[in-house]
Amino acid sequence: MDIQLIRELVNQLSSGEKVVLATICRTKGSTPQKSGAAMVIRQDGNIVGTIGGGCAEAEVRREALSLMVEGQSRIYKLDLTNEAAAEEGMVCGGVMDVFLELITMKSAENPAYSTL
Amino acid sequence: MLDLFKHMLSTFDRGETQALVTTINASPGFKDMIGEKWVINTNDGSIEGGDYARSVVLEAAWESLEIGEPQTIIKDLGNNEWLELFIEPLSPPSELLILGGGHIAKPLVVLGKLAGFFVTVVDDRPSFANSNRFPEADEVICLDFESTINRKKIGPNTYVVIVTRGHRYDSECLKLCVGRPAAYIGMIGSKRRIKIVLESLQDANPEEKLPRIYAPIGLDIGARTPEEIAISIMAEVIMVRRRGNGTSLSILREG
Numbered sequence: 001m002d003i004q005l006i007r008e009l010v011n012q013l014s015s016g017e018k019v020v021l022a023t024i025c026r027t028k029g030s031t032p033q034k035s036g037a038a039m040v041i042r043q044d045g046n047i048v049g050t051i052g053g054g055c056a057e058a059e060v061r062r063e064a065l066s067l068m069v070e071g072q073s074r075i076y077k078l079d080l081t082n083e084a085a086a087e088e089g090m091v092c093g094g095v096m097d098v099f100l101e102l103i104t105m106k107s108a109e110n111p112a113y114s115t116l
Numbered sequence: 117m118l119d120l121f122k123h124m125l126s127t128f129d130r131g132e133t134q135a136l137v138t139t140i141n142a143s144p145g146f147k148d149m150i151g152e153k154w155v156i157n158t159n160d161g162s163i164e165g166g167d168y169a170r171s172v173v174l175e176a177a178w179e180s181l182e183i184g185e186p187q188t189i190i191k192d193l194g195n196n197e198w199l200e201l202f203i204e205p206l207s208p209p210s211e212l213l214i215l216g217g218g219h220i221a222k223p224l225v226v227l228g229k230l231a232g233f234f235v236t237v238v239d240d241r242p243s244f245a246n247s248n249r250f251p252e253a254d255e256v257i258c259l260d261f262e263s264t265i266n267r268k269k270i271g272p273n274t275y276v277v278i279v280t281r282g283h284r285y286d287s288e289c290l291k292l293c294v295g296r297p298a299a300y301i302g303m304i305g306s307k308r309r310i311k312i313v314l315e316s317l318q319d320a321n322p323e324e325k326l327p328r329i330y331a332p333i334g335l336d337i338g339a340r341t342p343e344e345i346a347i348s349i350m351a352e353v354i355m356v357r358r359r360g361n362g363t364s365l366s367i368l369r370e371g
Binding site for chain 2: 001002003006007009010013014023025026034035036072073074075099101102103104105
């Protein structure tokens with residue numbers, strides 16, 4: 001996450017749009033980007049930022065667009081070691097966890113946790 | 117969420133560092149916490165964002181911020197309940213401060229922008245310090261070096277490159293910069309000339325330990341042209357910023 005991405009989030013939320021923020025939160029082996037790399041997927045499918053480009057990004061984008069409908073933020077495991085990945089030319093050979101979260105104007109507050 | 121992101125932008129505007137904490141997973145009883153975010157100002161320890169679990173988050177954040185890299189941590193809440201937190205330290209954008217608007221500054225500005233820096237060029241000659249000459253620069257300052265350096269905010273995210281038109285100006289700039297808490301200070305020049313400058317600097321401040329000065333500036337890649345020298349300088353700046361060591365990766369593979 002960098003300042004450009006935060007500006008993008010502010011702009012999108014200010015104009016009433018919802019977006020998905022995809023952040024690499026864990027990597028194992030050789031991956032195109034390290035933990036902390038992030039990108040924003042807009043409702044129209046456009047992307048700002050990068051988590052490594054190519055097929056990995058396309059896969060995350062697809063997941064992000066379905067998340068916009070389902071709404072439950074979650075960790076998505078991206079495996080760059082399997083055969084399908086190799087065929088697509090994702091040759092880095094690592095595994096990365098990407099946290100996909102729906103960012104909207106609403107916050108998910110729940111008073112039940114106020115005791116923590 | 118909008119307020120939290122706006123808060124992050126204003127923290128960056130003040131040049132302060134912060135840490136973003138996100139719940140990326142949780143035990144069944146705490147599933148609703150997934151996506152909850154907090155921002156910790158690492159200068160004063162204040163926390164914004166989620167109202168809940170603040171003390172748990174602060175504790176986890178301080179533990180992991182010492183390491184300085186983004187990481188995940190599982191926080192046990194007792195009764196088989198837990199939160200998995202992703203903690204990222206975030207720094208304000210780094211600034212590349214180029215003193216001198218000559219041949220090397222031109223490609224250096226372009227490289228600095230490519231590497232994501234806020235780029236400022238300073239020269240006291242109007243024909244060199246203008247935005248026509250440096251269309252990519254964020255800021256072009258036409259003023260004498262002394263006034264500019266004294267007025268400029270130079271902090272742990274500032275990378276200073278001294279490439280003026282003459283050794284006299286170079287050493288003047290260096291003297292003004294050494295007392296400032298810059299991330300990087302590099303100065304161009306021959307080994308012999310630099311030895312003289314550094315010695316006179318140490319003689320002027322015998323009590324003080326000088327910070328590391330990167331002079332002669334740049335990594336040894338055999339650079340000759342202004343463009344190549346700019347690449348050599350930028351490579352060194354990135355090395356310092358990302359804590360690399362400047363060795364060819366193929367050598368590291370064999371070692």
